[in-house]
Amino acid sequence: MAMTLRLTPEQDRALSLLAQAQGSSKQEAAIRAILTTATRTLADAEVEDLATQLLPEYAAAQRRIRTSRALFQGREER
Template sequence: MAMTLRLSPEQDHALTLLASASGTSKHEAAVRAIVQAAARTLADAQVQATARELLPGRKQLEDEIRRARRF
């Protein structure tokens, strides 16, 4: 599927640096970054779910932190 990605000059520069560092095109660097971010997000969610199951009080502590951040 084709998609247009509109970037600010700063974001384009960051993508250029990322592509250069990995020796790939900007397209490939963007695709890899998306896949890595998705994998990290899913892994983090799995760790959080496991911690809630194994650590008593974990969910309550998370809820308290979220409430405190609102202020």
């Protein structure tokens, strides 16, 4: 779905800097910011699945968390 995002010059600069830091377009940076914030804020399986599909770093972070939890639980059982 298409939409227009109206930003102040300051907000546009922040988005430009974010996109540059990520090596992406401003559109991709905005999408990443939305999905990242949504997954942190909402307990919604659909949003989490979308983030996992679209953000490789999110999927990698999830794997690291699961691995760490498994290791930690193994230590507690000893």
